[in-house]
Amino acid sequence: MSSFVSNFKALASEKTHDLRHRQFIRTALRGYEAARDRRKGAFRSWESARQSAAETKWQAINHLDAHLVALTAKLEARGTKVHWASTAAQAREIIAQILRDKKARSIIKSKAMTSEEIHLNHALEQEGFTVVESDLGEFIVQLRRETPYHIVFPSMHLTRGEIKDLFQRELGDAPSDNPEDLTMVARRVMRQKYIAADVGFTGANFAIAETGMISITENEGNARLTAALPKTMVTLLGIEKVLPRFADLALFLPMLATAGAGQPMTCYNTMYSGPRQPGEVDGPEEWHVVLLDNRRTELLADVEQRDALHCIRCGACLNVCPIFRNVGGHTYGTTYSGPIGSVITPHLRGLQDWKHLSNASSLCGACTETCPVKIDLHHHLLHNRRNASVSKPAFFERMAYQVFGIVANEPKFWWLAKKIGWLTQPFQKLVKGSALDPAKAWTKTRDLPPMPQETFKDWWENRK
Amino acid sequence: MSERENILGRIREALQTKAPLPGPHQARGTVMPAVPAIRKWLPPVGTSAEEQTVLFAQNAADLKADFQLFASADELKTALVKVRDAEKWRRIASHGGVLSDFACQALGLPVVLTDRSYHVQEMEQCDVAITECDLLVAQTGGVVVTSRSAGGRALSVLPPHHVVIARRDQLVADLPAAFSRLQQKYAPDYPSMISFITGPSRTGDIERILVLGAHGPKRLTVFCL
Numbered sequence: 001m002s003s004f005v006s007n008f009k010a011l012a013s014e015k016t017h018d019l020r021h022r023q024f025i026r027t028a029l030r031g032y033e034a035a036r037d038r039r040k041g042a043f044r045s046w047e048s049a050r051q052s053a054a055e056t057k058w059q060a061i062n063h064l065d066a067h068l069v070a071l072t073a074k075l076e077a078r079g080t081k082v083h084w085a086s087t088a089a090q091a092r093e094i095i096a097q098i099l100r101d102k103k104a105r106s107i108i109k110s111k112a113m114t115s116e117e118i119h120l121n122h123a124l125e126q127e128g129f130t131v132v133e134s135d136l137g138e139f140i141v142q143l144r145r146e147t148p149y150h151i152v153f154p155s156m157h158l159t160r161g162e163i164k165d166l167f168q169r170e171l172g173d174a175p176s177d178n179p180e181d182l183t184m185v186a187r188r189v190m191r192q193k194y195i196a197a198d199v200g201f202t203g204a205n206f207a208i209a210e211t212g213m214i215s216i217t218e219n220e221g222n223a224r225l226t227a228a229l230p231k232t233m234v235t236l237l238g239i240e241k242v243l244p245r246f247a248d249l250a251l252f253l254p255m256l257a258t259a260g261a262g263q264p265m266t267c268y269n270t271m272y273s274g275p276r277q278p279g280e281v282d283g284p285e286e287w288h289v290v291l292l293d294n295r296r297t298e299l300l301a302d303v304e305q306r307d308a309l310h311c312i313r314c315g316a317c318l319n320v321c322p323i324f325r326n327v328g329g330h331t332y333g334t335t336y337s338g339p340i341g342s343v344i345t346p347h348l349r350g351l352q353d354w355k356h357l358s359n360a361s362s363l364c365g366a367c368t369e370t371c372p373v374k375i376d377l378h379h380h381l382l383h384n385r386r387n388a389s390v391s392k393p394a395f396f397e398r399m400a401y402q403v404f405g406i407v408a409n410e411p412k413f414w415w416l417a418k419k420i421g422w423l424t425q426p427f428q429k430l431v432k433g434s435a436l437d438p439a440k441a442w443t444k445t446r447d448l449p450p451m452p453q454e455t456f457k458d459w460w461e462n463r464k
Numbered sequence: 465m466s467e468r469e470n471i472l473g474r475i476r477e478a479l480q481t482k483a484p485l486p487g488p489h490q491a492r493g494t495v496m497p498a499v500p501a502i503r504k505w506l507p508p509v510g511t512s513a514e515e516q517t518v519l520f521a522q523n524a525a526d527l528k529a530d531f532q533l534f535a536s537a538d539e540l541k542t543a544l545v546k547v548r549d550a551e552k553w554r555r556i557a558s559h560g561g562v563l564s565d566f567a568c569q570a571l572g573l574p575v576v577l578t579d580r581s582y583h584v585q586e587m588e589q590c591d592v593a594i595t596e597c598d599l600l601v602a603q604t605g606g607v608v609v610t611s612r613s614a615g616g617r618a619l620s621v622l623p624p625h626h627v628v629i630a631r632r633d634q635l636v637a638d639l640p641a642a643f644s645r646l647q648q649k650y651a652p653d654y655p656s657m658i659s660f661i662t663g664p665s666r667t668g669d670i671e672r673i674l675v676l677g678a679h680g681p682k683r684l685t686v687f688c689l
């Protein structure tokens with residue numbers, strides 16, 4: 001068993017037994033569920049909106065080359081420097097080089113899951129740069145030296161008491177455990193960091209090919225400040241973020257807000273088309289946009305699962321997933337958790353190491369039903385299972401099915417197996433769930449139903 | 465070969481195989497919805513300007529923004545002075561413009577203007593930012609500002625209270641209308657920042673409990689003439 005699987009199993013069993021954690025996550029999501037349903041209901045047709053969004057993303061992804069060429073030409077025409085990175089290492093090096101060239105020391109960051117994906121903070125800190133996360137949730141997990149718990153709500157696993165203690169310890173400032181007071185502490189700390197920062201770093205939610213823009217969605221205003229105050233701005237985004245037209249945002253912005261947080265619109269949706277332009281009063285003098293592949297093109301080559309690139313990272317599939325809600329975000333051990341993480345991580349980081357995530361699913365389909373761009377998530381989990389067993393069949397499983405095939409095909413063997421079952425099942429009770437029980441994996445937490453006394457065949461013969 | 469060519473090459477190779485269209489498509493000629501179709505799925509906005517004004521007011525209230533509509537410049541002036549006194553403003557940050565100049569004069573306080581160059585620290589000390597805007601969107605209750613129309617990038621997020629002074633004819637019904645108005649007004653030379661501001665800055669990062677004023681303004685006021 002690989003260490004990824006054993007870590008997952010150990011953490012999953014710890015978390016599922018942690019009733020406080022389960023209760024806490026359920027309570028935290030209750031408000032979201034009500035708001036999301038209310039906002040969906042406000043759409044004249046949420047279903048048609050989903051279909052339109054899926055079609056638009058299909059168009060974007062299936063003509064990705066043309067859209068990227070158009071996007072970058074427009075960006076460059078207004079003075080933006082565009083960089084291309086095939087791998088995480090290349091992206092890290094491009095960004096570090098920009099910082100070195102600028103002789104930068106401190107970097108203020110707004111939320112970007114792609115930067116988690118390439119482990120950017122670690123690399124920059126190693127080189128001696130100071131990196132400050134400005135999104136409140138990201139700031140909190142950074143102080144805890146943790147990864148985000150959720151792709152949209154990074155600190156949702158922490159109670160206000162834990163955050164108060166953290167602020168007291170790390171910042172020496174925590175007047176109370178009231179969320180408002182704690183937020184104001186972070187606001188004060190961050191203001192000065194903004195003014196002192198040499199470089200502002202952001203992620204992106206959408207890139208508009210038609211007009212050459214990067215669109216950033218946020219509630220706090222931290223990305224707005226990141227893109228306004230420092231002299232140099234760096235934006236990192238995956239190549240799959242493109243949308244064909246400016247007007248597509250009219251659909252995607254409210255859908256992202258509704259699916260992700262139950263809001264009609266996120267508080268700030270901002271489109272950037274260049275660094276400070278002639279005649280403008282502020283904004284960065286230089287803007288670098290880094291386009292990241294990092295095996296997205298491999299996913300693109302898999303026609304069956306290509307639509308996983310349609311994902312707009314709204315987090316809705318995490319929120320509805322019974323597995324996510326019970327095992328929690330950190331158990332996955334991945335940048336992207338929940339159903340979408342289980343689908344794409346095997347592509348981004350290796351099928352054999354991460355196939356277990358596709359098995360950790362009840363295949364209930366709640367994710368597919370909620371996804372605003374209609375990604376067929378739960379079928380992709382099945383595709384991953386199939387691909388994993390085709391590329392490396394499990395020896396024991398194959399043997400078991402071969403034996404079953406022989407027994408089931410031969411009436412005499414079947415009859416014998418039946419008899420043995422009847423005779424031995426009463427003894428199973430004595431060893432139930434222990435190491436001696438052959439069905440231990442199942443019976444540890446469940447009962448094995450008793451074999452019926454009369455088989456279908458017997459019943460058929462005796463029915464008159 | 466450059467990384468650009470490597471990546472584009474891999475994309476083109478991958479796209480040699482076609483992916484199935486999403487949903488029931490076979491009967492349709494085109495896969496992407498036409499822009500006007502988007503409007504049909506979004507929340508309803510009514511038909512008359514009155515309805516849309518009411519809708520804007522409702523949505524703004526839901527977002528915890530203050531919205532007031534005035535019949536005359538005098539009324540606007542009175543309202544501004546009232547907030548000034550209630551919040552004890554001492555310094556304002558603003559930018560040149562017909563409406564913003566009027567507001568600054570009405571308030572009679574020292575002003576940090578962003579039109580030429582300004583000091584960030586100075587702007588940070590201001591109690592309020594007064595800006596104009598491009599559009600008001602009835603469907604969402606939000607406003608649209610740009611780096612050109614609202615005094616740059618920082619002004620509308622740095623001070624703790626953002627007051628937008630708007631004109632009635634800036635109200636559009638829905639998001640598709642907002643995007644097409646922006647396109648008509650600016651294409652191809654867009655301001656380097658276009659921001660849809662929907663309510664005052666907020667966060668739910670501590671126990672998913674709503675707190676206003678995370679990094680941006682705690683209060684958003686829209687005064688419309």
Ligand code: SF4
Nearest residue numbers: 311312314315317371
């Ligand atoms: S897969 Fe769908 S539901 Fe999940 S994060 Fe992506 S867009 Fe949202």
